[in-house]
Each structure stands twice: as structure tokens, then as C-alpha cells.
Amino acid sequence: MSIVHVIDHPLVQHKLTFLRDKNTGSKEFRALVEELAMLLTYEATRDLPLEKVQTETPVAVATTEVLAGKKLGIVPILRAGLGMVDGMLSLIPAAKVGHIGLYRDPETLKPVDYYCKLPSDIEERDIIIVDPMLATGGSAVAAIDVIKRAGCKNIKLVNLIAAPEGIKAVQAAHDDVDIYVAHVDDYLNDHGYIVPGLGDAGDRLFGTK
Numbered sequence: 693m694s695i696v697h698v699i700d701h702p703l704v705q706h707k708l709t710f711l712r713d714k715n716t717g718s719k720e721f722r723a724l725v726e727e728l729a730m731l732l733t734y735e736a737t738r739d740l741p742l743e744k745v746q747t748e749t750p751v752a753v754a755t756t757e758v759l760a761g762k763k764l765g766i767v768p769i770l771r772a773g774l775g776m777v778d779g780m781l782s783l784i785p786a787a788k789v790g791h792i793g794l795y796r797d798p799e800t801l802k803p804v805d806y807y808c809k810l811p812s813d814i815e816e817r818d819i820i821i822v823d824p825m826l827a828t829g830g831s832a833v834a835a836i837d838v839i840k841r842a843g844c845k846n847i848k849l850v851n852l853i854a855a856p857e858g859i860k861a862v863q864a865a866h867d868d869v870d871i872y873v874a875h876v877d878d879y880l881n882d883h884g885y886i887v888p889g890l891g892d893a894g895d896r897l898f899g900t901k
Contacts, residue, residue, distance in 0.1 A: 694863040696854075697872045699735050704728060704874050708852065712890045718899040722775055725824060725852070725897060728874060729779030732850050736820060736872045737764075737784065765817040765844075767792055769835050770807065772894040776822040776850070788817065792835045803834035815843030824893035826854035826873065827886050829861025836866045852893075853877050855886045 710716055711724045741760040746753055764787040768774050777789060793807030811817060821835050832849055839847055847869045849862060854873045857880050862871060877886045885891075895901035 694867045695870045696859055696863075696876070697735060697870065698876060699732055699872060699874050701731065701735075704731050707731075708874050711852070712888065714891065716896075718896060721896045725775040725893075726779035728852055729776035729822065729850070730782055732852075732872050732874060733780045733783045733820070736848055736850055763813070763817040764788075765790060765811050765814060765819045767810065767819055767821050767835065767839060769794060769821065769823040769831055772825065772897060773821075773823045775893070775897045776824065776852075780820070780822065780850075787820075788813075790814065790819075792821075792838055794831050794834055796830070803830045805834060805838055808838055810839070810842050814839070815845070817844065818846040818848070819844050820848045820850055822850045824852040824897075825886060825889070826851040826858035826862070826871070827880055827884055828855075829858035829865075832858065832862050833865045836862070836869055840866075848872060853886055853889060855880045 707724050707728050740762055742757040743760040744755055745758055747756045764784050766777055766780050766787050767790040768777050770791060770793040781787060788811040790810035792805060794803040794805050797804050819839055826832055836847055849869055850872045853875050855877055859871060862869060877889055879887055881887050892901060
């Protein structure tokens with residue numbers, strides 16, 4: 693069963709408060725998203741395997757540990773997911789980055805992918821899908837569908853805030869995908885916005901509201 697990891701670290705909650713504030717401008721908003729993405733990546737990669745190596749320090753030879761060569765990939769959901777990529781790459785710079793673009797069909801209201809560019813060796817990589825908001829869960833479910841069809845078996849989902857409805861949708865469709873989130877908010881309103889939320893993450897990131 694999918695596990696929801698709520699990252700309640702004081703630094704995460706502090707930065708999230710300023711991210712929510714309607715008076716936070718785009719420049720500061722982008723910086724906060726990047727910082728929060730880095731902090732969430734720290735938690736989402738906690739289970740990476742290690743291997744022992746011999747390291748010569750200025751004093752002696754020590755048995756130390758390094759990452760065991762596990763291949764990683766980051767896949768932001770366009771466009772808001774782009775704001776999280778640099779923060780994640782600062783911790784895992786060897787990760788390859790794919791992109792998935794989705795839009796909602798006006799008749800069926802279901803997500804349709806209009807753009808998909810993934811690493812050629814995606815089936816060998818552990819993939820972290822990123823999107824600041826997990827609202828209805830439709831985009832996340834569709835993105836996971838796309839990545840699974842490409843052959844990837846190990847997937848995590850990282851969001852800044854989530855609605856309970858979105859979490860339930862992802863778990864119902866993909867019970868093998870763990871979710872890492874800074875906060876689970878109260879509910880979705882009639883317009884599909886997370887309450888209390890932070891507004892439209894894409895508009896606030898790129899100053900298009």
C-alpha cells in the first residue's frame with residue numbers, strides 16, 4: 693500500500709507558511725519552492741542504498757560509505773513542477789530530468805498528455821515525479837501511468853501540499869507509489885483549488901496571474 697510521508701520538519705513548515713502568504717512575490721515564491729523541494733528530496737531519498745569504500749583521510753584510512761550507483765530521474769509535471777527541479781538537482785546532480793505536459797480534456801475532464809520526454813534508460817531508474825500541488829490527483833495519476841508505460845517500476849511522488857482527495861485518487865490508482873508532502877490541507881473547493889492551499893502555483897511561480 694502507498695505510504696504518505698508528511699515532512700513536518702520545522703524548516704519545512706516555516707518556509708511553507710511564507711509560500712502560502714498571498715503577499716509573497718514571484719521571486720521569493722520561486723526561491724521558497726526551490727528550497728522546499730531540496731528539503732523534501734532529502735527525505736524522499738532516505739532509502740538510497742550505500743556501499744562501503746576505503747577513503748584515505750589526512751590522518752588514516754577509513755571505511756566510509758557512498759551511494760551505490762542507483763540511477764535516479766526527476767520528472768516535473770509542466771509547468772509548475774519546473775520550479776522544484778533545481779532544488780532537487782542541488783542534492784542529486786547526477787539525476788536525469790524528463791518532462792510531462794498534461795491538459796484537461798474539456799469534454800471528459802480527464803488529463804491528456806500533450807508532451808512527454810523521458811530519459812532513454814528510464815526503466816533502469818528510480819523516478820521522482822514532482823508537482824507543487826496534489827489537488828484532484830488526476831495529473832499525478834496520468835503522469836504515473838505514462839512513466840509506468842515507459843517501463844519504470846520504482847516511482848515516488850513529491851508535492852508541497854496535497855488535498856485528501858488527491859491522495860486518495862493516487863493511492864486508488866497506484867498503490868505502489870509513495871507520496872512525500874510538506875502538508876496535507878483540508879479539502880478541495882468547487883473550483884478544484886486546495887483549501888487553504890496557496891493559490892495557483894504555476895501563476896505564482898511565473899508571475900502570470
